[in-house]
Amino acid sequence: MIKSWIFLCIFIVFPGNQSRFLLPHVPDVLHPPVPDDVRIDTNGIELEDLDPEITPGLYQGDMALTNEIYNYWRVGLKWETFPEKMWPNGTVPYAISPLYEPSDQVTILKAIRILNFMTCIKFVPWNGKSEDYLLIWPIKYPKGCWSFVGRQGGVQIVSLQAPDSTSPNCLGTEGRAIHELMHALGVFHEQSRWDRDKFVKIHYDNIIPQYKPNFEKLSLENTTYSFEYDYDSIMHYGKNYFSKGRGKPTITAKMPGVKKLGQRKALSKSDCLKLNDLYNCFDNPRTRRKYYNLCNFMGI
Numbered sequence: 001m002i003k004s005w006i007f008l009c010i011f012i013v014f015p016g017n018q019s020r021f022l023l024p025h026v027p028d029v030l031h032p033p034v035p036d037d038v039r040i041d042t043n044g045i046e047l048e049d050l051d052p053e054i055t056p057g058l059y060q061g062d063m064a065l066t067n068e069i070y071n072y073w074r075v076g077l078k079w080e081t082f083p084e085k086m087w088p089n090g091t092v093p094y095a096i097s098p099l100y101e102p103s104d105q106v107t108i109l110k111a112i113r114i115l116n117f118m119t120c121i122k123f124v125p126w127n128g129k130s131e132d133y134l135l136i137w138p139i140k141y142p143k144g145c146w147s148f149v150g151r152q153g154g155v156q157i158v159s160l161q162a163p164d165s166t167s168p169n170c171l172g173t174e175g176r177a178i179h180e181l182m183h184a185l186g187v188f189h190e191q192s193r194w195d196r197d198k199f200v201k202i203h204y205d206n207i208i209p210q211y212k213p214n215f216e217k218l219s220l221e222n223t224t225y226s227f228e229y230d231y232d233s234i235m236h237y238g239k240n241y242f243s244k245g246r247g248k249p250t251i252t253a254k255m256p257g258v259k260k261l262g263q264r265k266a267l268s269k270s271d272c273l274k275l276n277d278l279y280n281c282f283d284n285p286r287t288r289r290k291y292y293n294l295c296n297f298m299g300i
């Protein structure tokens, strides 16, 4: 009750907040990068119960990655290896496509306000001058919810497919927007951690063969984790992702009592801690106390 009241007070959002500045032309068709050795032939692939985070051809379904990043990553980008991928001072300018309905803009703004509130990262409306900024846009192809990982430099698309007559797509709740924005901040999927086999079972027989590479895990040397494996992470796959069909889960929990994988409702406590850790929000004792308390109190 207290939680929902606080959220109500904090996340009052205002529609029609698209950028006042001239936005660049965005083509209908984009070709986001995918690492060579996991490139998937998308010809004729139809996925049953297509989840909007499962875009044929993109790495792990929703990430645009370069070979370079693919070779050196962890649960979050390693800043020692990719200092340029971090958003300086944790400041992320953004603009939202005017193609979205006001209600969809509200959903996107909710996601942004939640991240701004729970972490020291600052999403700020693009001022028309900063060279690097996120442009949140309903890309036509590849459609779905997808993002680059970390700061790319220049204008950087976060694709959030708008609701249509068949599905809420990426904007049924703010959760999917938070998920893709976390990729843009430099965070990868939880189940790709090197230690994941202790916590989840991957059912390779149930995965559409072309998509098996999406379930690989990371190497230990490129991985440093400060936090426990998190079944509740908003960055965790759902149990039927890339499945051959109904009743054929591709990923299940090994620990008893785990009810759901792949929630897209809210940041988990660990997601919150992870982001604050990644952007050095815990370095200063004052912000450390503030954000630790927030993560502990607000996380699911």
Ligand SMILES: [Zn+2]
Pocket (backbone or CB within 6 Å): 053, 062, 063, 179, 183, 189
């Ligand atoms: Zn993702």
